[in-house]
Amino acid sequence: MTADLEITRLRESGGKGFEKVFAFLRERLLAGSLRPGDRLIPERDLAAQLGVSRPILREALRALTVLGVVEIRDRVGTIVRRPDPSVLNDFFTFAFAQQSDVVDDVMQARIAIECQAVRLAAERATVSDFEKLQQALARIVETIDDPDGGSAADYDFHRAVVNAGKSETLIVLHNSLSGILMRSHRGRRELLQVFESMKTYLIEDHRRIFDAIVGRDPEHAERVLREHFAIGDDFRRRAAIGESDARSAS
Amino acid sequence: MTADLEITRLRESGGKGFEKVFAFLRERLLAGSLRPGDRLIPERDLAAQLGVSRPILREALRALTVLGVVEIRDRVGTIVRRPDPSVLNDFFTFAFAQQSDVVDDVMQARIAIECQAVRLAAERATVSDFEKLQQALARIVETIDDPDGGSAADYDFHRAVVNAGKSETLIVLHNSLSGILMRSHRGRRELLQVFESMKTYLIEDHRRIFDAIVGRDPEHAERVLREHFAIGDDFRRRAAIGESDARSAS
DNA sequence: ATCTTACCTTGGTCAGACCAGAATACATAC
DNA sequence: GTATGTATTCTGGTCTGACCAAGGTAAGAT
Numbered sequence: 001m002t003a004d005l006e007i008t009r010l011r012e013s014g015g016k017g018f019e020k021v022f023a024f025l026r027e028r029l030l031a032g033s034l035r036p037g038d039r040l041i042p043e044r045d046l047a048a049q050l051g052v053s054r055p056i057l058r059e060a061l062r063a064l065t066v067l068g069v070v071e072i073r074d075r076v077g078t079i080v081r082r083p084d085p086s087v088l089n090d091f092f093t094f095a096f097a098q099q100s101d102v103v104d105d106v107m108q109a110r111i112a113i114e115c116q117a118v119r120l121a122a123e124r125a126t127v128s129d130f131e132k133l134q135q136a137l138a139r140i141v142e143t144i145d146d147p148d149g150g151s152a153a154d155y156d157f158h159r160a161v162v163n164a165g166k167s168e169t170l171i172v173l174h175n176s177l178s179g180i181l182m183r184s185h186r187g188r189r190e191l192l193q194v195f196e197s198m199k200t201y202l203i204e205d206h207r208r209i210f211d212a213i214v215g216r217d218p219e220h221a222e223r224v225l226r227e228h229f230a231i232g233d234d235f236r237r238r239a240a241i242g243e244s245d246a247r248s249a250s
Numbered sequence: 251m252t253a254d255l256e257i258t259r260l261r262e263s264g265g266k267g268f269e270k271v272f273a274f275l276r277e278r279l280l281a282g283s284l285r286p287g288d289r290l291i292p293e294r295d296l297a298a299q300l301g302v303s304r305p306i307l308r309e310a311l312r313a314l315t316v317l318g319v320v321e322i323r324d325r326v327g328t329i330v331r332r333p334d335p336s337v338l339n340d341f342f343t344f345a346f347a348q349q350s351d352v353v354d355d356v357m358q359a360r361i362a363i364e365c366q367a368v369r370l371a372a373e374r375a376t377v378s379d380f381e382k383l384q385q386a387l388a389r390i391v392e393t394i395d396d397p398d399g400g401s402a403a404d405y406d407f408h409r410a411v412v413n414a415g416k417s418e419t420l421i422v423l424h425n426s427l428s429g430i431l432m433r434s435h436r437g438r439r440e441l442l443q444v445f446e447s448m449k450t451y452l453i454e455d456h457r458r459i460f461d462a463i464v465g466r467d468p469e470h471a472e473r474v475l476r477e478h479f480a481i482g483d484d485f486r487r488r489a490a491i492g493e494s495d496a497r498s499a500s
Numbered sequence: 501a502t503c504t505t506a507c508c509t510t511g512g513t514c515a516g517a518c519c520a521g522a523a524t525a526c527a528t529a530c
Numbered sequence: 531g532t533a534t535g536t537a538t539t540c541t542g543g544t545c546t547g548a549c550c551a552a553g554g555t556a557a558g559a560t
Contacts, residue, residue, distance in 0.1 A: 029344065042509075043510075043511065054546095055544075055545080056543085056544065056545085058305070058511090059305075059312040062268070063315070066313045067316055067341055069344050074511055074552080075509080076510070083345035087341060091337060091338060094319050095422075105420075106419050109419040111366055112363050112365065112367070112420065113359070115365070115366065117362070168355050169355045169359040170359055267512070292540075303515070304514090304515090322542070325523085325540085326522065326523085
């Protein structure tokens with residue numbers, strides 16, 4: 001069997017015990033000889049077959065767990081999972097925990113993702129997507145005076161847009177990035193009270209984005225969305241320098 | 251000390267041993283009480299303080315290792331690292347190992363990243379970036395008849411563009427995505443021999459992208475880049491249906 | 501045929517031990 | 531006084547064997 005051969009090779013391959021085992025399992029997972037849904041053999045047996053102790057084997061399994069590749073179920077067994085994008089969230093959380101100044105940088109990535117997604121959305125969105133967008137739009141209008149709810153509604157709309165793009169990768173990335181951004185500045189929305197004109201901006205912009213998607217116009221959709229981000233950024237800039245609606249009416 | 255309080259709280263907090271320890275360390279890392287460069291206390295002591303056995307503690311440390319948050323150095327100690335984007339690569343590798351049909355989907359994300367990056371590049375690129383782009387451009391011309399070298403040169407140029415955008419997040423994402431794409435279809439470039447006209451496309455397009463960046467025109471830069479991707483996609487489409495230059499000269 | 505119950509399996513954890521090499525302290529030689 | 535070499539300590543890396551609790555299962559009772 002190929003399996004036995006590989007195990008033999010594993011035994012004499014260099015590296016520490018953990019590295020060996022991890023590399024072995026990793027290869028198996030990547031090669032596809034272990035597929036989602038499969039249940040690994042019991043830890044004791046597997047450890048014996050791989051020539052390591054159970055604690056070491058468990059280190060490797062735990063490592064694969066945080067990567068979302070396998071799932072260790074208590075008193076049941078270790079089963080192979082289809083990679084879950086949520087682990088990305090884990091990583092991003094760590095990656096951007098320290099410096100909060102990277103928020104603007106992460107925002108650039110979010111803009112990138114959404115601008116591409118909105119193009120795809122304009123091409124691929126289904127009627128079902130239209131409905132969801134419409135609902136999200138309605139919620140934005142409803143919650144326009146509620147900072148918390150409004151923030152959620154805003155996020156839901158953007159998520160609906162990305163979902164409508166039908167790109168798994170973009171959806172995954174957008175989710176992770178949004179997670180960071182939400183954790184970072186939760187109260188950012190509060191400047192809504194400062195700028196009365198922002199309400200119109202919020203409603204009108206999202207409506208225009210919606211229209212562009214329904215109108216199947218990728219170019220226009222991206223342009224509007226990009227403009228939307230730019231204006232939002234401008235609002236924040238003006239809030240940062242302490243401007244108010246009165247003075248900014250130029 | 252706050253530390254002791256937290257440890258006390260940890261002892262009685264629910265969850266399995268591993269979860270407890272992992273959550274504890276995670277919190278510490280995120281909160282910033284453990285900063286990059288710090289060395290954790292020895293495993294034995296830490297395990298004792300946390301009220302778990304060493305194997306369990308090691309599971310948690312190993313988990314943090316694959317997340318790139320800490321580094322276990324043999325016979326030295328466990329030190330906190332600044333999160334390394336390369337772990338993203340690890341995840342993406344697993345995530346997209348099975349289905350090769352997601353390649354097109356990942357490509358969408360790459361396009362998204364690059365289009366945003368090229369805009370930023372047009373705004374932020376330094377003279378040093380110009381030089382690197384120029385060099386990459388020259389290499390594309392040199393290696394136009396060499397599939398392997400040409401592919402590398404192409405990649406280098408695009409990477410230089412993203413780097414010129416000066417967004418750490420975009421750079422990280424682009425790296426990971428490129429890694430997947432390169433692993434997936436390594437020989438894709440071979441259709442170069444089929445389409446003679448592709449040579450001109452390769453050289454001219456990249457030159458135009460370069461010019462747009464130097465010209466500080468974000469809009470134009472993105473448009474050209476997007477067009478570049480579209481044409482490349484078209485080449486692949488035509489190759490897929492077995493077309494050649496002769497028939498495609500319309 | 502269905503319900504109980506005892507057993508076996510499996511992950512979760514612990515305690516203590518040994519190894520090898522890095523780090524450090526210390527004693528010696530120059 | 532400095533430099534070199536050696537002994538000790540510290541630290542991660544690993545193993546062994548054991549115990550627990552609960553899910554699964556099959557034998558036994560109803």
